[in-house]
Amino acid sequence: MKRRLEELEELKKLGINPYPYEYPVNAYSDEILRNFRDEDPPMNVSIAGRIMSIRRMGKATFSHIQDSRGKIQIYFKKDVLGEKYDILKLLDIGDIIGVKGEVFRTRTGEVTVKVDDYQILAKSIRPLPVVKEKIDEHGNRIVYDPFTDKEMRYRQRYVDLIVNPEVKQVFIKRAKIISTIREILDSHGYIEVETPILQPVYGGATARPFVTHHNALDMDLYLRIADELYLKRLIVGGFDGVYEIGKDFRNEGMDRMHNPEFTMLELYVAYKDYNWMMEFTENLIYNVCLRVNGTSKIKFGDNEIDLTPPWKRVPMFELLKQYTGENLEGKSEDELRAIARRLNVDVSSKIGVGKIIDEIFSELVQPNLIQPTFVIDYPIEMSPLAKRHRSKPHLVERFEVIISGMEVCNAFSELNDPIDQRYRFEEQARLRAQGDEEAMTIDEDFIRALEYGMPPTAGLGIGIDRLVMILTNQKTIRDVILFPHMRPEK
């Protein structure tokens, strides 16, 4: 770095501003490579990018520069550039330059820009990890000494993005996934809304919140753990379909599937139930995958996953029976604890019936569900916002979508009976008193809204990060979040 600061000073002494204001770009690496024809008249281009390699050979120098679209070789010649050629020695890998020149094909066949003139656009004073690569005879990219240090890749994502082009592709695809979801939802006439992230009462999920403080009001506020209760208020307010794509925050552990802040899509549609929502969900995800990947059969880890609808719909208790050999339906808390012991599943003494079942399910059933599966009809105790099942009163009309063992969606026929809702909240309060810190707190204003009357409604939540993981074949959530949460350095 010291050496580069000296170069910076030398440039300034020569009257060259190493940080100029703009540069007229009229072409990109990928277009130039794609459009070049040997028989066409020579084409002049003006491109800008970062120097990724330099091969100096006395009075001629080859270099590759990388722009937003890819890389292209450039060729400097002493007899073309004269004195300006000598300034090249002050350039380094990592510097950003603009070059103008004619496109030609080298003797070895690579389409290259022969530089008539160049300009330094930003001097890099911190050395970039140098990744060397070669394209083999099959067109495969072989990388030597790849930049792999996970900690540095996540902390200095900018470096990761410069040096590892496949990382950039994941995030471009992520953007496309989200914009495609928007297009589809908008085309159905659903209204995108924004609801509070700072909430006086948090709800809509069972999780521990982040707490912050509002100074002027001298009160604690919570970062939302879900959008649910506000979006349902909007259904009460007369919207037929609303959705929100935004960050939720949960004060829980971090691992391959969890980041403390994550992106969630929630959608609520009036006059529909969870059966309708299942069909909607499988079509949504199928179409997003088609548009983004061009196919509905994708690889995830060692598995091939087929997202073509219809997806299997299986009641939760049926899956439990299938994978554990035990019938858990209608069992008391004591009986469930005994079964858990028999199945070698550890359950905390603080949790109730719903969570014991959930525990057994996530340990013994969920990892086996690789192809997209609607798990339907959950016990009422673990779903305080869902409507009671129309024919089985101890269950609710709820589904989750499991893909590759990962929970990607959660949805219900929404509970719109204000009396039942109050009763369910009170049950949660009882669990909380028992020591379940994640049980929900009662939201009086939400109940008041239901008291005015909410139409029958279907609601859906999709974990966007996890969906992106599946559609881009990434095994950890950190690889689909640009700046995953990290402990502070030092």
Place this chain on the structure above:
RNA sequence: GCACCACUAGCUCAACUGGUAGAGCAACGGACUCUUAAUCCGUGGGUUCCGGGUUCGAGUCCCGGGUGGUGCACCA
């Protein structure tokens, strides 16, 4: 929060049972006007994550701490 593993030059990695810390790339100097992991000659580069301890001697062994990874716990 717990367990296991990792941390050595800018990057990727070596260093046997404890015995002078090394290579490739990058950097620096030189040669070279079609190279492409350019090549050839030469040079410099280290708080071995941090702090203690054991030892004549610690990158290596022990204790404590940090960060990361993986798993568990926790997690609509």
